Amino acid sequence: MTGLVAAVSILIVLFALAYGLVVLxxxxxPAPAKLRLLGEKYLYYxxxxxxxxxxAESPEGVSAILWDYRGLDTLYETMVLFGAIIGAILxxxxxxxxxxxxxxKIYGLSLIVRAVSKIIIWLTIIIxxxxxxxxxxxPGGGFVGGAAFAVVPVLLALVxxxxxxxxxxxxxxxxxxxxxTFLLLLVLVIITPLIxxxxxxxxxxxxxxxxxxxxxxxxxxxxxxSIFLLNLFELFAVAGAFTVAFILLGVIASLKEGD
Amino acid sequence: xxxxxxxxxxxxxxxxxxLIVARITxxxxxxxxxxxxxxxxxxxxxxxxxxxxxxxxxxxxYGLAYTLYYLLVVEPACHLRVASMxxxxxDYMPDIVEVxxxxxxxxxxxxxxxxxxxxxxxxxxxxxxxxKKYFVHWLEAYTRDPRIVREKIxxxxxxxxxxxxxx
Amino acid sequence: MGVGEVFWLYVWLIIMANAGxxxxxxxxxxxxxxxxxxxxxxxxxxxxxxxxxxxxxxxPVSPYVMTSWAPDxxxxxxxISESVDPLPPTLTITAVVINLSITILxxxxxxxxxxxxxxxxxxxxxxxxxxxxxxx
Numbered sequence: 001m002t003g004l005v006a007a008v009s010i011l012i013v014l015f016a017l018a019y020g021l022v023v024l025x026x027x028x029x030p031a032p033a034k035l036r037l038l039g040e041k042y043l044y045y046x047x048x049x050x051x052x053x054x055x056a057e058s059p060e061g062v063s064a065i066l067w068d069y070r071g072l073d074t075l076y077e078t079m080v081l082f083g084a085i086i087g088a089i090l091x092x093x094x095x096x097x098x099x100x101x102x103x104x105k106i107y108g109l110s111l112i113v114r115a116v117s118k119i120i121i122w123l124t125i126i127i128x129x130x131x132x133x134x135x136x137x138x139p140g141g142g143f144v145g146g147a148a149f150a151v152v153p154v155l156l157a158l159v160x161x162x163x164x165x166x167x168x169x170x171x172x173x174x175x176x177x178x179x180x181t182f183l184l185l186l187v188l189v190i191i192t193p194l195i196x197x198x199x200x201x202x203x204x205x206x207x208x209x210x211x212x213x214x215x216x217x218x219x220x221x222x223x224x225x226s227i228f229l230l231n232l233f234e235l236f237a238v239a240g241a242f243t244v245a246f247i248l249l250g251v252i253a254s255l256k257e258g259d
Numbered sequence: 260x261x262x263x264x265x266x267x268x269x270x271x272x273x274x275x276x277x278l279i280v281a282r283i284t285x286x287x288x289x290x291x292x293x294x295x296x297x298x299x300x301x302x303x304x305x306x307x308x309x310x311x312x313x314x315x316x317x318x319x320x321y322g323l324a325y326t327l328y329y330l331l332v333v334e335p336a337c338h339l340r341v342a343s344m345x346x347x348x349x350d351y352m353p354d355i356v357e358v359x360x361x362x363x364x365x366x367x368x369x370x371x372x373x374x375x376x377x378x379x380x381x382x383x384x385x386x387x388x389x390x391k392k393y394f395v396h397w398l399e400a401y402t403r404d405p406r407i408v409r410e411k412i413x414x415x416x417x418x419x420x421x422x423x424x425x426x
Numbered sequence: 427m428g429v430g431e432v433f434w435l436y437v438w439l440i441i442m443a444n445a446g447x448x449x450x451x452x453x454x455x456x457x458x459x460x461x462x463x464x465x466x467x468x469x470x471x472x473x474x475x476x477x478x479x480x481x482x483x484x485x486p487v488s489p490y491v492m493t494s495w496a497p498d499x500x501x502x503x504x505x506i507s508e509s510v511d512p513l514p515p516t517l518t519i520t521a522v523v524i525n526l527s528i529t530i531l532x533x534x535x536x537x538x539x540x541x542x543x544x545x546x547x548x549x550x551x552x553x554x555x556x557x558x559x560x561x562x
Contacts, residue, residue, distance in 0.1 A: 006453040008282040010446050017442050033484040038541040039511035044502060047492050061490030061512030077520050084527030111388045115369035118306050126272050130279060133290045136493060143523050221286035222495055245530050252537060
């Protein structure tokens with residue numbers, strides 16, 4: 001019975017894909033050489049001094065769409081992410097108050113791996129934070145930077161063990177605090193235009209509201225207005241959220257070993 | 260002394276930021292110190308313990324010279340050796356041997372281990388930091404005498420590594 | 427068929443085979459961890475399809491990043507004639523994040539499942555549940 005269900009559902013999916021292939025033109029490239037109208041409009045308006053009411057002041061297309069044109073989508077996406085993290089914490093909330101054994105000695109991996117990992121962790125932090133700071137100019141941005149930053153606690157826990165990471169001050173409480181603080185800042189950026197008499201999620205000036213975040217730095221480097229701030233806060237919020245999840249996984253693992 | 264370590268890491272981080280973005284504007288000049296500061300505050304004290312050594316240009320020059328020497332002289336020679344073993348021109352006797360070392364810093368230990376592993380024919384399998392011994396899988400293990408083994412495996416790198424990371 | 431058509435047929439067949447295998451694992455493998463892994467493989471397959479849809483098969487082609495920071499009309503026209511579509515990458519990044527959060531939640535639930543039943547095999551879990559019901 002299960003085999004039949006599996007076969008039928010797999011066949012349905014493959015048939016749908018094949019149908020899409022036929023519609024798109026079988027065995028041809030999936031994308032047309034000409035740009036679609038929607039993409040063309042985004043590219044035309046995203047950093048255009050001539051169209052003051054439509055510009056996002058960001059030369060990077062994906063950041064402009066993520067945090068300006070379709071900002072509410074991204075806000076809800078962020079909510080799904082934090083909802084999932086909160087759900088994960090709720091499943092294991094009894095472990096939040098438990099203390100894993102404080103070992104005086106560092107176990108973890110060998111001396112060589114530890115010496116090299118120090119430098120890797122340092123470089124990872126620089127690259128991750130740089131993603132967040134320059135997301136409006138070059139590809140990258142808050143989510144990518146945050147996910148890259150989350151590699152750091154994983155490396156710390158794997159290479160140096162969780163006890164050492166805790167001694168460095170990396171606890172789930174601090175990570176939760178980081179996440180909550182930057183989420184609050186994110187929401188503040190979103191509602192600031194509303195307080196100033198504009199619209200929610202407003203970035204540059206719109207008809208009926210002249211409020212706009214600073215679009216350019218002093219030397220006219222694009223800041224993307226609120227895009228810069230939102231990328232930055234998203235970076236630390238996502239990093240905090242993933243750190244909580246990984247620390248919790250590590251705590252569960254270390255307690256299971258102790259049994 | 261501790262604070263100087265953070266500053267060394269901070270300055271190096273700024274340099275790395277500009278290597279990544281490959282662009283110098285006023286925005287980058289303002290942002291780079293902040294980004295580097297975040298990284299330095301988190302790991303600075305661990306990465307650099309003695310800033311005088313990290314900031315010494317002599318050690319950087321030795322590092323550059325060692326990289327060139329390693330890639331252009333040591334590694335081709337080892338490649339030729341292993342290639343002749345593969346072709347049957349040279350005998351081989353694979354075994355795991357103990358190699359003693361006398362480095363004091365983590366970085367010297369790690370750099371030597373990586374140098375050994377990266378040359379064909381030798382791989383560091385494990386390390387005993389207390390007894391100061393590498394366990395090396397070696398293709399020409401005709402002897403187990405620690406003095407000779409050390410001479411054959413790590414003496415090629417030893418004087419460079421000591422000039423870069425120790426002394 | 428030309429070389430290009432054979433190439434694209436090959437690419438599409440690989441994508442379909444990938445999706446088919448992921449679905450097979452998702453439905454037929456009893457281990458929960460394998461189900462989760464197959465789910466991420468399925469999601470990654472859809473990201474590849476999205477990336478292919480967003481690309482432009484022409485020359486020259488450029489990324490969706492404007493290099494001029496105060497563009498005039500000529501620059502904009504040239505940019506639009508070269509740049510790839512920015513919308514599919516945006517959808518991909520959204521989907522990646524959602525996929526990641528779902529995976530994290532599923533992994534935590536799987537750990538809980540293992541704690542409660544002592545196994546990750548859904549067939550064994552069903553048997554244990556049946557036994558428990560029979561005892562009551």
